[in-house]
Amino acid sequence: MTNSPIQAVVFDWAGTMIDFGCRAPVVALREVFAEAGVEITEAEARADMGKAKRDHVRALLATPRIAGLWAKRYGAASTEVDVDRLHDAVEPRMRAAARDCATLIPGAAELAADLRARGVKIGSTTGYTRPMMADILPLAADQGYAPEVVVCAGETAQGRPSPLMMWKALVELGAWPARACVKVDDAVVGIGEGLEVGAWTVGLSASGNGVGLAADVLAGLSAEERAARIEASTQALRESGAHYVVESVADLGPVLAEIEARIMRGESPVGRR
DSSP: OOOOSOOEEEEOSBTTTBSTTOOHHHHHHHHHHHHTTOOOOHHHHHTTTTSOHHHHHHHHHHSHHHHHHHHHHHSSOOOHHHHHHHHHHHHHHHHHHHHHTOOBOTTHHHHHHHHHHTTOEEEEEOSSOHHHHTTHHHHHHHTTOOOSEEEOTTSSSSOTTSSHHHHHHHHHHTOOOGGGEEEEESSHHHHHHHHHHTOEEEEESSSSTTTOOOHHHHHHSOHHHHHHHHHHHHHHHHHTTOSEEESSGGGHHHHHHHHHHHHHTTOOSTTOO
16 A cells, blocks of 8 residues: 555544534534523524634624624623633533534544555644543544544634644644645635645535534435535535535545645645635
8 A cells, every 4th residue: 555645634523523413513502602691593603613612602792693682681792701701601511512422424434544554644623622622532532533633722823714723733743745735624614724724625515514414314304405405515615715525524535536646746736626
């Protein structure tokens, strides 16, 4: 088995390698906002998915409908004190929800093992904080997935879509050049992260936030509705600039083979689609 020309693949976590449907953050955010007296919808909770959770809370509070409800409930606009309070409440809820949603997405462990056998370094970035990841990491390892590097929200000056988390991952992996690296993510901000770094980017349309359904629920839809939901998610990822879009990590093999061929030809992902 020959070594791959891909230097590193950096994966997201929820909706990419674990938690099909990216359910955990939605559960935690909706519970915390409800306890604060402001009900948010699932669609609102998903709108900024992939951002660091503090940035996510801040974005929710800035949404016109939610801002209006907050002002009505508290008699004033939200402040950074409210952001801090909600974030601090989200963290333990996220940890519990994430622990309950830590099942690997089918194909994740097998793909990671294949990449590692071919000399590819494996890293990860996430919008979860380190405490939110505390229970996930050993659970994922028990299922056969343990990336060499995990960069969590709050460990760089800015989160996604800035490139700082992925740069940190590549530095810690010792992987370069970025044009020989790949970012895999189900969220638009994660694709932005990879593009800013100058890596190849692959969006996952069915397993993550774009569809937002557990695997069994998605499978239970009519063929037409399933296709429509996945197509809408695919379109959003393509519009964000993803070089490739597939349904889940289980479908990555042929795409990575094509990226390998393009790297071998001396192609760069910058400016390429």
